[in-house]
Amino acid sequence: MAVYTHLTNAQISTYIAPFNLGDLLGFKGISGGIENTNYFVTTQTKGQPQQDFVLTLFEDLSYDEMPYFVDLTDHLVINNVTVPAPVRDNNGIALSLLANKPALLFPRFAGDHLARSEIGTNECAIMGRELARLHVAGQGFTTLRHSHRGQNWWNELGPRAAQCIDGADATMLMMAIGQYDAMQTQQPDLPRGVVHGDLFHDNALFNHGQLSATIDLYNASNDYLLFDVAITVNDWCIAPDGSIDANLYDAFLQAYANVRAFNSAEHQYWNAMLVAAAMRFWLSRLETFHSLDSHQREEGVTVLKDPDVFKDILSHRMQQLHQLP
Template structure:
């Protein structure tokens, strides 16, 4: 959600014209994040109140990859999952190029993400139900996509990242990657389907105590559903030191299981998935922090997320065995 690509008002006005939303009255970059360029765009049609939208330019994803995300969000909206689907212009197209980048325009939802201190049992239960609903709805989505930050990525990046960190940490990172590879060699028959892939608390908007939208589905792919649950638990259900907070953990997983029950194999591989999910996000933060990717990052543009947060989460997951309730 940083601004890597700077746009002029003239560029955005020309882009907006086929959407028939009125005149551009404000263009404001959204700071933070590490992957895409985002702007708040406010327009006003004659005699109408102003409306604000979110304009997203995709810095990492290719134009050819975008139909998956457009189709997925429209499919989920049709199945009552609260995600933003892109607007379509007067020709029926949602996708176009702006400043040479694939670009989509989204409605802006009310609300904001929760502060860590605001996450309680009720919020975790809401998100457990929401993720289970997304997984169930995703079973009917026909298109397939492999994650751009899956096993191929972490097996290539892992050894390079290990060279940038201290010895014990490097060993832990490579052990976590090796554990996932060993699990894969057993070919576990775990439920698969569409996953969100990044359902952290800053990717959910709450308004007056209710979920208004689940956002940022650009890590969505087809993978183990259990992996997605582990990603979400590792952010929503933790104490300040990264350890599991039992009251949040149980609220989330009980709510999820009321919509989609866990299988015996998911029970068996759950702890391994918690470890894999922690490793994956530690590695993505190490990638950015140590400039191991291809982004041209300017000082002050990107908000770098602290890698050690997920190092500590991974350490906790490797030290204590967890079971599904």
């Protein structure tokens, strides 16, 4: 279970007091997270219905980095994008420290993430449209943030990760990194803006067949919009072996393009982005799996995801060409 910071009833009660949400009825650590600690929190004011929240403690992001995410989610909510914005206390403050970690409290949305077997063309169309709406709304958000797992990160980590895997896999990894670097030298005319950066199917909540919220924006940054599309397609639109499922792929991309049309450069560099997106997540899984990062986690608590899932996805993307609608 990925609860890195263990809290007591007294700590959470003290934390929620300035929010005027009533008494703490209970809390429970949320399993499945990788980078942050999350708790479900239930409160009640006498004579009122219970209220449910999600309390997030940020294990890797610093306090000074957090205002970007507070402001971004506020901006997206104002523009009718379905993301949770943090609750503010009686003084209008959302961000504070809890157990010496930056902490935010969010309303808990109904629904849950889909099992992979539940992902169909309708769900992919919903997510394609929603990602495009996020990208369009993000054009009005002027604060810039560079990705902490972007080109500089993978150029530094790539050679170290390559030493931990066999020769053929290492060659494929470094080739994918080199392809992205070569693309950058061509200065492609690719639209940039706010990207989610991690819109996997476990970061979207569905309730009775409808999207209730897109969550976990803590990989958001300013990057190529096409890179974000590729990240999402590489998770939502795949067959069990990691290859592209044509029906899911077409549903997602057509719905996206109906909201934000792709330009000519995006058509040209689409396959390069599919490769780069697969490489980026293979590399992040290798980083954790082989303990190549500097983060200290309690033994037995860190969630390890199989790196080979994205190795297989990358292999397919490097062998097969795909087109945008």
